[in-house]
Amino acid sequence: MEANPRSTGRLPAAFLTPGSSSFMDFLGDHSPDLLPGKRVLPPLQGAVEAPHGTTIVATTFPGGVVLAGDRRATMGNMIAQRDIEKVFPADEYSAVGIAGTAGLAVEMVKLFQLELEHFEKVEGVQLSLEGKANRLSTMIRSNLGMAMQGLAVVPLFAGYDIDREKGRIFSYDVTGGRSEEHGYAATGSGSIFARGAMKKLYREDLTEQQATTLVIQALYDAADDDSATGGPDVARRIYPIVTVITDEGYRRLTEAETSEIARSILEGRLTQPDGPRAALL
């Protein structure tokens, strides 16, 4: 059937059939070819070269959660893009950051945003944060075939839980396995280094300002040791994307705000290249 029902005049029956509030279910019934997971892959020899997004970090603070990502996409040992955006709002109270195959990830996020919006419009209420996290899980699982050919997408999902009144972070693996992270989390190639940095810097009583500084510190450390992660690019004015979600909803820090934090971190690193030191005992 046509994606554009205007060519057939009236709305096709599938549009008027009462049923699921899920856009993915509707797409699966009506035009399955548009679903990323339903595509038949040609037999492949070896890995596919495509841009990969790298490091995403998140941390909670009392009253919300911060999700941030660096700006680099790599293809093999080449930098494919310097200013890619890998952190997106999922809806008003949640955001998703993606590491892995950039093209597939962006499509997945687009569908995920629509899935949440569609549910909200049809049902009149938002999905619970757990419900949103589970939908994302389903989407990653449907990409398993691609993931096994090296085109994995591994997101980090962060949101403000209105019922529990706190920020929460969910991490995923390629099979769609979902686990809630407490305090901080990272995904992507630089995640090992970022997680190490956050482990030493994280405290439970961070303010929003401190939490945003923490994630940029962690991204700096990731870029320091992982060639695929990009650090703050002062010359080109490319800074990490930092988003904050609180009970007031999603907010992306302006370039002025992130550049200020990034510059003060750079300033500190001029005297202490390894960043702030944690106490030994």
Added chain:
Amino acid sequence: MSTPFYVSPQQAMADRAEYARKGIARGRSLVVLQYADGIVFVGENPSRALHKFSEIYDRIGFAAAGKYNEYENLRIGGVRYADLRGYTYDRDDVTARGLANVYAQTLGTIFSSAGEKPYEVELVVAEVGASPEGDQIYRLPHDGSIVDEHGSVAVGGNAEQISGFLDQRHRDGMSLAEALKLAVQALSSQSNGSDREIPADRLEVAVLDRTRPQQRKFKRIVGRQLARLLEADGAASTPTDAPSDEETDETGGTPGTGSPGTGTPGTSTPEAPE
């Protein structure tokens, strides 16, 4: 077997139209008005759960009078149409005109197909533009026609009388509070001339607000915000005595501009509310 009686096509269509109109008239009416910053939807709805107004897409809203299950069906169809279109092309490619067209085709086919019962619904599809000139309001009666409306539109039981009332009093560039109050007056005026008061908790109000920073411009107005708007800048005028106030306003203050009949698009520059 007996041969069926011959019914002329004119008669058959008139019967179906009569049937649909009666069904729509049983529902409460609702109004859709342009105001300075967007489009406001106002209706009387005792239910908190079953909405008459809803968001279809970023800038597009939906209002319906008539039979709930039928318009709910169309509403969900519209959401699916819009989301699919936005997903396949781009968010900017979803327009009220396209949606109204699809609704008109759907309603028209159902209305003229002998095997189906005509839908007892009347829809309004509205899109808020970047400026008041870009606003679009389409009214879709039960038979599949489209009426391009400007300024104000009423659908449902008492629609003719209410739209007459609104045509005389609606101005371009009204504030939200003014438009809301005018809408409530229009809804509470009755054919026998007397007025009844509609309490705020029985009102369903939603706006498409072009000044909203988010991509999605649709917003429901409930609770305290609604109460504040209803009280704003006219604490003295209760719905019962307001019509006379309005009349004096019109004769005294704004001659000439207050006649946006459905045919004349309100393209004159929005005047500042007094």
